[in-house]
Amino acid sequence: MDLGGHKVTLCIAVVAYILYLILPYAGPAHGWEALTFGTTSSGVRISIMETVSAWLALIGLGILTPVTLFTRRATPGLIAWMLVTVSFFANLWGFWFRGSTADGASLGMWVGMLATFLAFLAYSTVALRRSPEQKAAEARVRATAGQLDEVGEFQSRIDAAPQREPLEDNRRKQAAERHRAQRGEQ
Template structure:
């Protein structure tokens, strides 16, 4: 009868070890933003509000995003369009998905996209400040500046969330190191 069980039943702990490993991988892929979740949610609302405010003259952020008539009249440049697109995709959508799902990968995407949008936001402001005065075009609007500042703060908060480790993640990591050290001493490399 013991021959029919096979090698799997020889070690009853093996099934539990696989469950623990799966749980550890799940925990390692999650974030715990804590109170920062509220700050990130407020920043997402500020980004959405900034899209309704003027970015350049009479062109608000939504018109810049869809290349509306007001944006064309103000000669809105490519950096502004890319900035607004990145704010919508990463600052709003990826941030909300990361908060709802608590997935580490989505938080990283929100962080990376927000960081790139900060650079493009600065380029957008500079582009609006260097328009010729005789062209009758306006400088950067309050929506552009507010969106850029919100993107900076959002990037900072995502950075703190992504790099923070929960107590459970640290304990699982320590458990993995101890198990690996014990396996190395036994000469067992399957852990």
């Protein structure tokens, strides 16, 4: 997988993910505690969506992104892209959940969202752009698309309408002449 200039972005996302694990996530709970469902030892309630987001980020950013950076293979990169994308949107749901609890979002939660967002953007850009091979194949298809075989040429000749002179709309001129003729003017 050709990451191009997005290697730096993905490295920053991995570092931000590591910070997410260390920094306070919600209240006194740290980011690594979001991997557990239920209530943490410090009494912070973690929802199922926050746990899902944390696990998807762990697999996508913590494991598969470094694998992609080191091996430059497409398969772990594409799987990481899918996991990080779902994790990002689940993380946004986590912010909504945190707004309705006593333990609001802390710095770690914001850093985690930033990490998944950066990885989402980088992977989307890499996965959705065309490779040089795809561009060359598209050029070949476009070059051959304009060439017709015998049947296509015959159909083009049959379907071609005979060329006619453009019609001239002279109804106003004729109406004016009739009007003058009725009045006796010439």
